[in-house]
Amino acid sequence: FNEIPQGYPEPGKTVVYDTSETIDPDTVPLNGGFLVKTLEVSVDPYMRGRMRDEKIESYAPAFKKGKPIDGYAIGKVIRSENPQVKVGDHVYGYLEFQNYSVRKDLTGLRIIENKEKLPWSLYVGVLGKTAYMAWKEYAQAKKGETVFVSAAAGPVGSFVIQLAKMDGLKTIGTAGSDEKVEFLKEIGTDVIFNYKTTKPRDVLLKEGGIDIQGKYPDVSIRSYWDNVGGETLDNALEASKVNARFIECGMISGYNTGFNTPLPNIIQIVARSIKLYGFIVFRIEHMYNDEFYKVVPPLVASGKIKYKEDVTNGLDKVGDVILAVQKGLNKGKAVVHVADD
Numbered sequence: 001f002n003e004i005p006q007g008y009p010e011p012g013k014t015v016v017y018d019t020s021e022t023i024d025p026d027t028v029p030l031n032g033g034f035l036v037k038t039l040e041v042s043v044d045p046y047m048r049g050r051m052r053d054e055k056i057e058s059y060a061p062a063f064k065k066g067k068p069i070d071g072y073a074i075g076k077v078i079r080s081e082n083p084q085v086k087v088g089d090h091v092y093g094y095l096e097f098q099n100y101s102v103r104k105d106l107t108g109l110r111i112i113e114n115k116e117k118l119p120w121s122l123y124v125g126v127l128g129k130t131a132y133m134a135w136k137e138y139a140q141a142k143k144g145e146t147v148f149v150s151a152a153a154g155p156v157g158s159f160v161i162q163l164a165k166m167d168g169l170k171t172i173g174t175a176g177s178d179e180k181v182e183f184l185k186e187i188g189t190d191v192i193f194n195y196k197t198t199k200p201r202d203v204l205l206k207e208g209g210i211d212i213q214g215k216y217p218d219v220s221i222r223s224y225w226d227n228v229g230g231e232t233l234d235n236a237l238e239a240s241k242v243n244a245r246f247i248e249c250g251m252i253s254g255y256n257t258g259f260n261t262p263l264p265n266i267i268q269i270v271a272r273s274i275k276l277y278g279f280i281v282f283r284i285e286h287m288y289n290d291e292f293y294k295v296v297p298p299l300v301a302s303g304k305i306k307y308k309e310d311v312t313n314g315l316d317k318v319g320d321v322i323l324a325v326q327k328g329l330n331k332g333k334a335v336v337h338v339a340d341d
């Protein structure tokens with residue numbers, strides 16, 4: 001990590017590919033630990049929030065200047081002096097974005113069995129836990145209700161849409177390109193629109209079948225899975241029902257603008273007794289890890305959960321991928337392939 005960006009992160013400036021310090025996998029001392037070869041790393045929107053002054057507290061630690069960035073990753077154990085970890089084990093968790101890492105123990109890592117023999121990249125993609133776990137925890141999904149999902153074609157949003165369909169909900173999803181709109185069709189989204197060409201407000205109010213002139217439109221948005229915040233959140237507040245459930249997953253529209261957006265309808269959170277669940281996946285995952293790894297890999301293996309990946313080769317491309325994800329240029333879950341299994 002080289003420099004805190006103003007606005008969007010700049011490839012080659014914000015993070016740089018640095019080969020000055022390398023780990024020799026054959027000779028690096030393990031001191032009772034084990035050596036992990038990085039296979040796949042995940043690039044995610046929240047990484048922008050980690051590019052900040054270290055003094056500012058937040059749920060995910062700031063990247064340290066001059067040190068490797070880190071994030072969710074899959075690695076393979078290639079040497080081990082730790083009896084709990086075998087050579088050939090695959091581990092999932094936070095790894096530094098480098099080819100090899102020495103770890104003392106499994107703190108922050110989980111051994112993944114991968115009985116379904118899925119591609120390892122999926123474990124940082126569609127098998128990311130956010131959508132499944134938070135849907136189970138917060139959706140209180142009821143058949144026949146309508147859920148609105150923003151950034152619906154992304155890895156989190158598209159999984160939410162599919163879970164909502166399985167639970168019998170009507171789904172409304174937004175996406176920022178025609179290609180993403182097509183993917184939303186493929187996964188069975190009921191109402192789809194491109195928020196760059198159509199105002200969320202118009203669709204949400206129309207889908208509720210209400211009189212847009214009405215003073216208190218009784219629209220049918222019972223729940224909103226918010227990935228973007230900003231004006232879309234404001235529109236969703238306006239279109240929500242009393243006792244609506246808002247799952248506040250992310251607010252990417254503010255990530256690169258310092259959240260300089262007014263929210264004139266924010267008062268409706270109070271007035272309509274809307275329940276807003278902020279959550280951080282780290283804080284709920286312990287309740288769902290076992291169920292998740294039992295239920296979800298077979299769903300993916302059988303094709304019941306569809307996914308899109310956008311795989312780039314090489315750690316030297318991480319900076320470009322980080323920017324692409326912030327700008328929405330990724331065509332699926334952004335993964336950087338580092339090495340073959």
Ligand code: NDP
Nearest residue numbers: 045130151154155156175176227228250251253280281328
């Ligand atoms: P995506 O790969 O879907 O990337 C984010 C997408 O957001 C972009 O592709 C883009 O899609 C859209 N976007 C970008 N800028 C804007 C904008 N200004 N207004 C509206 N949409 C925009 O990401 P993920 O599926 O990985 O993550 C989705 C959300 O979930 C993010 O907000 C992320 O921070 C959050 N998250 C939260 C977690 C938690 O624990 N709370 C854990 C993981 C993710 P498009 O082309 O459609 O505009």
